[in-house]
Amino acid sequence: xxxxxxxxxxxxxxxxxxxxxxxxxxxxxxxxxxxxxxxxxxxxxxxxxxxxxxxxxxxxxxxxxxxxxxxxxxxxxxxxxxxxxxxxxxxxxxxxxxxxxxxxxxxxxxxxxxxxxxxxxxxxxxxxxxxxxxxxxxxxxxxxxxxxxxxxxxxxxxxxxxxxxxxxxxxxxxxxxxxxxxxxxxxxxxxxxxxxxxxxxxxxxxxxxxxxxxxxxxxxxxxxxxxxxxxxxxxxxxxxxxxxxxxxxxxxxxxxxxxxxxxxxxxxxxxxxxxxxxxxxxxxxxxxxxxxxxxxxxxxxxxxxxxxxxxxxxxxxxxxxxxxxxxxxxxxxxxxxxxxxxxxxxxxxxxxxxxxxxxxxxxxxxxxxxxxxxxxxxxxxxxxxxxxxxxxxxxxxxxxxxxxxxxxxxxxxxxxxxxxxxxxxxxxxxxxxxxxxxxxxxxxxxxxxxxxxxxxxxxxxxxxxxxxxxxxxxxxxxxxxxx
Numbered sequence: 001x002x003x004x005x006x007x008x009x010x011x012x013x014x015x016x017x018x019x020x021x022x023x024x025x026x027x028x029x030x031x032x033x034x035x036x037x038x039x040x041x042x043x044x045x046x047x048x049x050x051x052x053x054x055x056x057x058x059x060x061x062x063x064x065x066x067x068x069x070x071x072x073x074x075x076x077x078x079x080x081x082x083x084x085x086x087x088x089x090x091x092x093x094x095x096x097x098x099x100x101x102x103x104x105x106x107x108x109x110x111x112x113x114x115x116x117x118x119x120x121x122x123x124x125x126x127x128x129x130x131x132x133x134x135x136x137x138x139x140x141x142x143x144x145x146x147x148x149x150x151x152x153x154x155x156x157x158x159x160x161x162x163x164x165x166x167x168x169x170x171x172x173x174x175x176x177x178x179x180x181x182x183x184x185x186x187x188x189x190x191x192x193x194x195x196x197x198x199x200x201x202x203x204x205x206x207x208x209x210x211x212x213x214x215x216x217x218x219x220x221x222x223x224x225x226x227x228x229x230x231x232x233x234x235x236x237x238x239x240x241x242x243x244x245x246x247x248x249x250x251x252x253x254x255x256x257x258x259x260x261x262x263x264x265x266x267x268x269x270x271x272x273x274x275x276x277x278x279x280x281x282x283x284x285x286x287x288x289x290x291x292x293x294x295x296x297x298x299x300x301x302x303x304x305x306x307x308x309x310x311x312x313x314x315x316x317x318x319x320x321x322x323x324x325x326x327x328x329x330x331x332x333x334x335x336x337x338x339x340x341x342x343x344x345x346x347x348x349x350x351x352x353x354x355x356x357x358x359x360x361x362x363x364x365x366x367x368x369x370x371x372x373x374x375x376x377x378x379x380x381x382x383x384x385x386x387x388x389x390x391x392x393x394x395x396x397x398x399x400x401x402x403x404x405x406x407x408x409x410x411x412x413x414x415x416x417x418x419x420x421x422x423x424x425x426x427x428x429x430x431x432x433x434x435x436x437x438x439x440x441x442x443x444x445x446x447x448x449x450x451x452x453x454x455x456x457x458x459x460x461x462x463x464x465x466x467x468x469x470x471x472x473x474x475x476x477x478x479x480x481x482x483x
Contacts, residue, residue: 005399006018006019006399006400006401006402006421007363007364007366007399007400007401007402007424008363008364008365008366008401008402008403009363009402010355010358010361010363011353011355011363011365011402011419012402012419013418013419015293015295015386016293016295016419016420016421017294017295019400019421022390022391022396022400022421022422022423023036023040023390023391023395023396025042025390026291026294026388028291028296028298028337029291029292029293029294029337029388029435029436030337030340030435031044031063031064031066031067031337031338031339031340032064032066032067032070033045033046033064033066033067033459034064034340034435036395039394040394040395040396041392041393041394041395042390042392042393042433044062044064044340044459045064045066045459045460045461045462045463046462047459047462047463047464049062049342049392049393049431049433050393050431051464052342052457052464053342053344053393053431055464056455056457056464056466056470057455057470058342058343058344058371058372058431058454059341059342059343059370059371059372059376059454060341060342060454060455060456060457060470061339061340061341061376061437061438061441061442061454061455061456061457061468062339062340062341062342062433062457062459062464063335063338063339063438063456063457063458063459063467064338064339064458064459064460065107065458065459065460066460066461067337067338068104068107068334068335068338068438069107069110069111071301071333071334071335071337071338072092072094072107072108072111072112072113072334073111073112074301074302075092075113075301075328075330075333075334076090076092076111076112076113078300078301078302078304078305079092079301079305079308079309079326079328081302081305082302082305082306082308082309083305083309083312083326085313086309086312086313086316086323086326087312087323087324087325087326088325090305090325090326090327090328091114091281091325091326091327091328092112092113092114092327092328092329092330093113093114093115093116093137093283093327093328093329094108094113094114094115094116094329094330094331094334094335095116095286095329095330095331095332096108096115096116096117096118096122096125096126096331097116097117097118097122097331097440097443098331098332098334098335098336098438098439098440098443099331099335099339099438099439099440099441099442099443100117100122100125100443101125101456101467101468102125102128102129102467103458103467104335104467105125105126105129105131106129106130106131108131109129109130109131109135114135114136114137114157114327115131115135115136115137116136116137116139116329116331117136117137117138117139118138118139118140119140119147120144120146120147120150123136123138123147123150123151123154123156124150127154133154133155133156133157134155134156134157135157136154136156136157136158137156137157137158137159137160137184138151138156138158138159138160139160139162139186140160140162141162141163141166141207141208142162142166143159143162143166145169145173148169148170148173148181149173149177151181152173152174152177152179152181153177155179156182157182158182158183158184158241158281159181159182159183159184160183160184160185160186160244160283161183161184161185161186161228161232162186162208162209162210163210163224163228164210164224164227164228164231167183167185167228167231167232167235167238168231170183170238171231171235171237171238172237174237174238175236175237179237180237180238180239181237181238181239182239182241183232183238183239183240183241184241184242184243184244184281184283185210185225185228185229185232185240185242185243185244186208186209186210186243186244186245186246187209187210187211187212187225187243187244187245187264187267188208188209188210188211188212188245189212189245189247189259189260189263189264190212190213190263208246209245210223210224210225210228211223211224211225212225212263212267225267226271229271229275230275233271233275233277240277240279241279241280241281242268242279242280242281242282242283242324243264243267243268243279243282243283244282244283244285245260245263245264245283245284245285246285246286246287246329247260247285247287248287249286249287249289249332250287250289250290250332251287251288251289252289252296252297252298252299257284257287257304257307257308257311258307258308258311260284260285261284261308261311261312261315262311262315264282264284265282265312265315265316265319265321266315266319268282268321268324269319269321272321278322279324280324280325281324281325281326281327282324282325282326282327283326283327283328283329284308284326284327284328285328285329286328286329286330286331286332286333287332288301288304288330288332288333289332289333290332290333290336290337290436290439291337291436292385292386292387292388292435292436293386293387293388294388298333301330301333308326308328312326331439332438332439332440335438335439336436336437336438336439337435337436337438338438339436339437339438339441340433340434340435340436340437341372341376341377341433341434341437341441341454342392342431342432342433343370343371343372343405343416343431343432343433343434344370344371344429344430344431344432345368345369345370345426345427345428345429345430345431345432346369346370346371346408346428347367347369347428348366348367348368348369348426348427348428349366349367350364350365350366350367351364351365351367352364352365353365363402364401364402365402365403365404366401366402366403366404366422366424367403367404367406368403368404368405368406368422368426368432369405369406369407369408370405370406370407370408370416370432371408372407372408372416372451372454373406373407373408373409373414373416373451374407374409374411374413374414374415374416374446374448375407375409375445375446375447375448375449375451375453376441376442376445376453376454377416377434377437377441377444378441378444378445378446379440379441379444380415380416380417380418381411381413381414381415382444386417386418386419387416387417387418387420387434387435387436387437388417388420388434388435388436389403389405389416389417389420389422389432389433389434390422390432390433390435391422391423391426391430391431391432392430392431392432392433393430393431394430396423396425396426397423398423398424398425399423399424400421400422400423400424401421401422401423401424402419402420402421403417403419403420403421403422403426404417404418404419404420405417405420405422405432405434408449408451409448409449409451410449411448416434417434442454442456442468447471447476450473450476452470452471452472452473452475452476453470453471454470455468455469455470456468
């Protein structure tokens with residue numbers, strides 16, 4: 001189909017591929033059990049989206065349990081195989097901040113993964129799910145005393161300490177509790193990942209981690225990383241496990257991970273030699289990207305594992321050191337593509353927009369409003385994140401139209417999908433599915449405009465069940481003491 005014959009094509013961003021068959025589902029963006037059935041309707045594990053709408057309403061987060069479990073196993077198997085000759089295997093921590101519920105925590109545990117948490121609330125959920133403290137980690141740049149005490153009480157496998165100040169607090173609280181804290185130190189290896197500024201986390205100018213470079217005012221000429229290492233070695237209430245780094249999120253290029261691994265291993269060797277210790281663990285973080293659009297090219301877990309193992313193997317040989325036990329923290333790469341958000345279409349309108357670089361030339365852009373928006377997916381407004389969408393309740397042979405899928409909130413920036421080709425016969429009452437919403441969508445959901453947060457449904461073997469109940473208006477009003 002000629003791009004020039006498509007309504008609004010002149011307004012399309014350069015990265016957006018030309019409209020093809022709008023009924024096709026690109027496998028890389030969906031769970032393996034999503035397909036378009038013979039009737040033209042999208043199904044997941046054989047369950048049609050119209051049935052999901054009828055039973056659970058919209059907006060609705062729809063998750064494939066089988067796909068989640070398969071991706072979790074894939075990471076565990078791929079990294080164990082790649083590292084078996086180096087350190088016997090890898091500890092895979094699922095990054096719960098991407099999406100966490102009691103059921104998901106239990107899937108993580110059942111598939112042999114551990115769980116990374118970032119707050120007291122996430123620790124409480126892990127405890128409710130029945131996970132053992134030894135299989136949990138706690139992150140955070142500003143942990144409260146209550147969160148640290150909870151971590152100590154639960155005998156966490158690791159507390160990832162983010163600053164010299166925090167390390168002192170952890171040591172003091174552990175001493176007061178007559179226990180020992182298992183500690184990793186989060187470092188900033190100075191790797192600027194190629195991703196959005198707000199999700200790049202290993203360069204110097206941000207809130208996370210201990211610097212390799214800058215001298216700490218309290219460290220008597222040492223960098224913050226070395227000063228914290230010295231304290232961790234000397235503190236009797238600290239069991240110093242090793243170092244941790246996370247260079248960012250939604251990253252496709254391998255170079256950043258490889259540079260960070262080399263830097264961490266070199267620093268590990270320096271600290272071991274200087275203080276006569278052996279650090280048994282090294283966490284290389286997560287941040288592996290997924291496909292939100294047709295132009296995204298995520299790397300397979302096996303390819304990532306082999307590349308990282310080669311760096312660890314070669315660097316340890318160069319340094320003449322035994323490799324520490326490696327751990328990684330995939331979150332988005334496990335849960336992101338397992339889930340799509342189902343919306344119902346409401347208001348539609350077409351506006352004329354001036355074409356960039358062509359004065360007095362306009363082209364049509366179609367606005368398609370849905371019954372959710374920035375309250376269930378804040379990533380477009382936070383990170384300029386791009387998504388895709390398809391007409392889900394039926395197939396269509398209509399011509400494409402450049403469309404903008406928008407939410408129902410009182411904000412002009414309430415955009416779900418900025419640019420997508422949809423059939424020009426999309427009408428009120430149709431269902432749209434937005435793939436890749438498993439990570440950082442429900443987790444970042446809000447009640448803006450007093451809109452209840454949507455439910456989450458898990459589908460397996462042809463059966464859908466609620467794993468997170470949707471909020472009601474009574475839920476929203478329950479904490480307001482004015483009534």
